[in-house]
Amino acid sequence: MRQTARLTALLLRAYLRDRIALFFSLVVPLMLMVIFGYLNLGDFGRVSLAVDDQAKNDASKQLLSLLKGIETLQITEESTDEALKRLRRTELDVLVVIPKDFAIAPARPGQTVPQLVVYGDDARPQQVVVGRQIIAQVIDRLSFAVTQTAPVVAVKDETVQGVRLRYVDFLVPGILGVNIMQLAVFSVAFALVGDKQRGVLRRIMATPVRIPNLLAAHVVTRLFIAAGQVAVLLLVALVLFNVTIVGGLGALVVVALLGTILFLTIGFALAGWAQSENQVPAIAQLITLPQFFFSGVFFSKNAAPEAIRPITNLLPLTFLNDALREISVQGASLWDVRTQILGLLVWIVLGFVMAVRLFRFERF
Amino acid sequence: MPPVVQVNNLRKRYGEIEAVRGISFQVETGEVFGLLGPNGAGKTTTVEILEGLRKADDGSAVVAGVDVFADPSLVKRRIGVQLQASAFPENLTAKETVEFFAACYDLDVDALALLRLVELEERAGQRQETLSGGQRQRLSLATALVNSPQVLFLDEPTTGLDPHARRNLWDLIRGIQSRGTTVFLTTHYLDEAEILCERVAIMDEGRIVALDPPRKLIDDLLARGFSKPVLRQRANLEDVFLDLTGHQLRDA
Numbered sequence: 001m002r003q004t005a006r007l008t009a010l011l012l013r014a015y016l017r018d019r020i021a022l023f024f025s026l027v028v029p030l031m032l033m034v035i036f037g038y039l040n041l042g043d044f045g046r047v048s049l050a051v052d053d054q055a056k057n058d059a060s061k062q063l064l065s066l067l068k069g070i071e072t073l074q075i076t077e078e079s080t081d082e083a084l085k086r087l088r089r090t091e092l093d094v095l096v097v098i099p100k101d102f103a104i105a106p107a108r109p110g111q112t113v114p115q116l117v118v119y120g121d122d123a124r125p126q127q128v129v130v131g132r133q134i135i136a137q138v139i140d141r142l143s144f145a146v147t148q149t150a151p152v153v154a155v156k157d158e159t160v161q162g163v164r165l166r167y168v169d170f171l172v173p174g175i176l177g178v179n180i181m182q183l184a185v186f187s188v189a190f191a192l193v194g195d196k197q198r199g200v201l202r203r204i205m206a207t208p209v210r211i212p213n214l215l216a217a218h219v220v221t222r223l224f225i226a227a228g229q230v231a232v233l234l235l236v237a238l239v240l241f242n243v244t245i246v247g248g249l250g251a252l253v254v255v256a257l258l259g260t261i262l263f264l265t266i267g268f269a270l271a272g273w274a275q276s277e278n279q280v281p282a283i284a285q286l287i288t289l290p291q292f293f294f295s296g297v298f299f300s301k302n303a304a305p306e307a308i309r310p311i312t313n314l315l316p317l318t319f320l321n322d323a324l325r326e327i328s329v330q331g332a333s334l335w336d337v338r339t340q341i342l343g344l345l346v347w348i349v350l351g352f353v354m355a356v357r358l359f360r361f362e363r364f
Numbered sequence: 365m366p367p368v369v370q371v372n373n374l375r376k377r378y379g380e381i382e383a384v385r386g387i388s389f390q391v392e393t394g395e396v397f398g399l400l401g402p403n404g405a406g407k408t409t410t411v412e413i414l415e416g417l418r419k420a421d422d423g424s425a426v427v428a429g430v431d432v433f434a435d436p437s438l439v440k441r442r443i444g445v446q447l448q449a450s451a452f453p454e455n456l457t458a459k460e461t462v463e464f465f466a467a468c469y470d471l472d473v474d475a476l477a478l479l480r481l482v483e484l485e486e487r488a489g490q491r492q493e494t495l496s497g498g499q500r501q502r503l504s505l506a507t508a509l510v511n512s513p514q515v516l517f518l519d520e521p522t523t524g525l526d527p528h529a530r531r532n533l534w535d536l537i538r539g540i541q542s543r544g545t546t547v548f549l550t551t552h553y554l555d556e557a558e559i560l561c562e563r564v565a566i567m568d569e570g571r572i573v574a575l576d577p578p579r580k581l582i583d584d585l586l587a588r589g590f591s592k593p594v595l596r597q598r599a600n601l602e603d604v605f606l607d608l609t610g611h612q613l614r615d616a
Contacts, residue, residue, distance in 0.1 A: 003470045006463075206415055209470075
């Protein structure tokens with residue numbers, strides 16, 4: 001414990017002195033956020049949403065008026081046939097079909113719950129995601145209004161009122177996720193392979209240092225850096241972009257740290273596997289780049305081709321981004337994202353096993 | 365005093381190459397012992413086995429009273445090492461580097477006092493990677509001394525240093541010996557061995573081919589009727605160099 005703390009203090013001091021590493025762990029993520037967020041490169045404007053109200057009752061009118069009150073949505077009413085045609089021509093993002101039996105009432109045993117059918121345009125996945133999220137929240141709100149047992153009506157209500165999803169709100173959790181990945185994988189891999197190549201690890205191995213303590217010091221150092229990085233990014237997101245973070249900051253930090261540990265194990269495995277410093281960027285890119293594009297950083301993860309989605313949905317960064325986004329955008333609790341947390345934990349175990357098997361202190 | 369290093373029939377092979385072919389020797393407490401030999405003679409392999417960094421295939425080795433094969437970790441506690449071609453963690457100052465190694469031994473040390481010992485006190489706050497070659501070797505000595513070792517292993521400590529820095533390092537090594545530390549040195553500089561070592565073992569192709577005080581080895585050679593074909597020079601180029609550039613260490 002004491003040994004780990006002493007080693008961590010020194011490694012942390014060294015890390016903070018390393019201007020290049022700091023640049024990559026703070027300036028680059030900020031740049032990404034500013035470019036994509038401030039210049040609104042990924043802005044999709046509004047979500048065009050058609051409603052086919054087949055029920056035309058009080059409940060459906062209530063739903064419709066709530067949807068109309070949300071400025072992100074551009075609402076038209078049209079028949080399902082007509083709307084599906086326009087949807088296929090990418091003139092429309094989302095179609096919501098309100099069934100004839102639509103009602104907002106507590107479900108009774110044995111009775112089927114009325115089902116809203118939501119069609120989304122495959123070509124515009126971000127808009128579809130936002131559209132679906134908004135509808136889900138509006139439904140939640142309506143449901144809570146009639147469910148007497150709902151304990152948190154007021155809080156939930158506020159959440160729905162605050163639904164003004166902009167691209168940057170969607171973007172920030174993704175940026176957090178991708179930077180956690182980059183920092184952990186690259187900083188550990190570069191540092192350790194460099195140390196291995198220059199003989200630093202060999203020199204350290206000539207001391208009776210306890211290896212788990214040394215590795216723990218490297219991990220804790222990066223956890224500190226990652227926590228700082230997350231704090232700075234969130235601060236800038238809040239101040240500069242007025243980003244809405246619906247969920248709890250605590251939950252966000254917990255998931256971020258889990259993600260850091262996960263990608264650190266991958267970084268250690270990579271450092272063990274790579275033979276020289278030159279191989280690190282190539283291997284690291286091979287690991288991170290697909291996740292960069294397919295794990296929902298800048299665009300919805302559904303932008304990935306359907307055929308590979310079963311795989312992309314299981315990528316470590318997908319779990320991390322989904323969890324961060326659901327907490328940040330939808331106000332999910334840690335319990336709500338338990339599936340993603342489970343995914344992260346499974347990856348941590350896999351990464352740990354790989355790291356232990358692959359890590360060597362010597363050059364070969 | 366029992367010998368501080370005792371090696372018996374040590375063997376090590378890497379695939380087809382037999383790097384160490386059954387060597388035996390001992391190092392007396394308090395002496396400076398030199399292991400000499402051309403590149404590839406098996407010196408570094410031998411030393412790394414004694415340091416607990418490599419496993420031997422056969423034989424036994426007791427260092428500072430500990431069976432190296434049975435408890436390499438305890439050996440590491442009792443010895444100090446300077447490895448050939450090793451480096452320190454980046455972005456640490458000289459003082460922090462010493463502290464880092466103290467932390468590796470889980471010991472509290474007076475880092476400044478150690479730096480003073482190797483004449484680096486005024487560089488305490490300087491990043492280690494910006495130190496000169498000689499300064500870095502001295503820092504390396506300081507890190508090898510954090511645990512007050514019984515035996516100090518130095519693997520080619522003066523390789524790549526200029527004549528001033530070499531002489532300065534020799535003085536430091538003598539100083540360390542005079543405080544009771546046994547020094548185990550490998551080198552391929554024979555002048556270094558002749559000046560520093562009480563006894564030397566000469567290694568070639570994995571075997572020890574001679575083991576005696578340097579003076580005795582020379583006398584034996586002369587007794588065998590050897591004589592240099594050229595007249596002995598009264599000074600050499602190194603003497604000229606030192607005379608022209610001064611005997612003071614430049615980089616301190």
